[in-house]
Amino acid sequence: MTIFLKAQEISQYTIKTRRRLHQIPELAFQEFETAKFVIEQLKQMGFEVKEGVGGTGVVALFDSGRPGKTLMLRFDMDGLPVQEDTAHTFTSLCDGRMHACGHDGHMAVGLSLARLLRENPDEINGKVLFVFQPAEEIGQGAKAMIADGLFDFVPVDYALAVHLWAEKPFGWVAIPDGPVMGGSSDLVIDVTGKGGHAAKPDLTIDPLYIASQIIVALQSVVSRSISPSQSAVVSITQMEASDRRNIIANKARMAGTIRWFDNQTRELIEERIESIAKGIAASFGAEAEVLIRESTIPVNNQTYISNICRKKLEDMRVDIEELVVDSHYRTNLSEDFAYIVDRIPGAMLLIGAGQKVDGKIHPHHHPKFDIDEKAMTLAIAALFETIKALT
Numbered sequence: 001m002t003i004f005l006k007a008q009e010i011s012q013y014t015i016k017t018r019r020r021l022h023q024i025p026e027l028a029f030q031e032f033e034t035a036k037f038v039i040e041q042l043k044q045m046g047f048e049v050k051e052g053v054g055g056t057g058v059v060a061l062f063d064s065g066r067p068g069k070t071l072m073l074r075f076d077m078d079g080l081p082v083q084e085d086t087a088h089t090f091t092s093l094c095d096g097r098m099h100a101c102g103h104d105g106h107m108a109v110g111l112s113l114a115r116l117l118r119e120n121p122d123e124i125n126g127k128v129l130f131v132f133q134p135a136e137e138i139g140q141g142a143k144a145m146i147a148d149g150l151f152d153f154v155p156v157d158y159a160l161a162v163h164l165w166a167e168k169p170f171g172w173v174a175i176p177d178g179p180v181m182g183g184s185s186d187l188v189i190d191v192t193g194k195g196g197h198a199a200k201p202d203l204t205i206d207p208l209y210i211a212s213q214i215i216v217a218l219q220s221v222v223s224r225s226i227s228p229s230q231s232a233v234v235s236i237t238q239m240e241a242s243d244r245r246n247i248i249a250n251k252a253r254m255a256g257t258i259r260w261f262d263n264q265t266r267e268l269i270e271e272r273i274e275s276i277a278k279g280i281a282a283s284f285g286a287e288a289e290v291l292i293r294e295s296t297i298p299v300n301n302q303t304y305i306s307n308i309c310r311k312k313l314e315d316m317r318v319d320i321e322e323l324v325v326d327s328h329y330r331t332n333l334s335e336d337f338a339y340i341v342d343r344i345p346g347a348m349l350l351i352g353a354g355q356k357v358d359g360k361i362h363p364h365h366h367p368k369f370d371i372d373e374k375a376m377t378l379a380i381a382a383l384f385e386t387i388k389a390l391t
């Protein structure tokens, strides 16, 4: 029997697990009930579990008893501050919180895979380190687990992770070489002018007007400074100045996000933002201060691993006729699995999981977000087959 069919055999467990976790979404670093559930499941399967790694993180090791490589599998655990708006029977029981990114599905994939390995211990060699990570949505969980000794349990050779991907249908899997998800930085620009009465603008240096000029000029960073073959994002999403209609503020603050796929582009963007903001502010007699803080680095897939993964997926075509293996797709969305593959070679697979709610597929983080639960079975099989090949 193929691994996919074996994964399909336990799909009732996978779905039940996902739905239970869907009901108890918890925010970053608050995944207490979630971790408790994961720990109980792993213990029932006979795993020794290390809990409280990097906050609420959970780690468990599968040892085949045979020599081979050691693989780390990362599954994220956090939900989002979103009010669910679906009519599911298993809708979130927590007011204002929802698994609106599919991390409930990722944990179900992880636990099902752990179960499948326990039931089929002779299928692989080496070891598999299961990592259930907190706080992916705020980009802090992987760093916290690493700082708390994630790499000290056992020497790890490779790392794998999956993300269920709502914008693509069941059967689609993206596994490109190189960056699959973008790096991101938070951007804050403070423009300091001279406040005063709104009816006397000539006596002020209006920082809001200057900030608006800066926003317009920042559009040139991607369209005029970055090569058309590269992709990047510079978005200003927040602005604050005076809170009165008749007062021109002393200072205007704008904030936003930057996304990139390589360091050269990142440096170029940062330089351009700095010189545009400072130059425009100076030309009006104001001052601009630019603060850029790294949020996440890109997730880089290692070619050796993505190659094996794509080959194994092709073999799964016998069971999945909808299969489309995409080796070019990448996205500006970020993932903090990046900090794991920054340390050891690895790869992230995006697994098509589009599921309509009220006649439409809704994006990640939307109150009507949902996943096609079949995609979890595909994810389990893809990971299992890749582990088999790599260990």
Ligand SMILES: [Zn+2]
Binding pocket: 100, 101, 137, 364, 365
């Ligand atoms: Zn998310």
Ligand SMILES: [Zn+2]
Binding pocket: 101, 102, 103, 136, 163
């Ligand atoms: Zn996510």
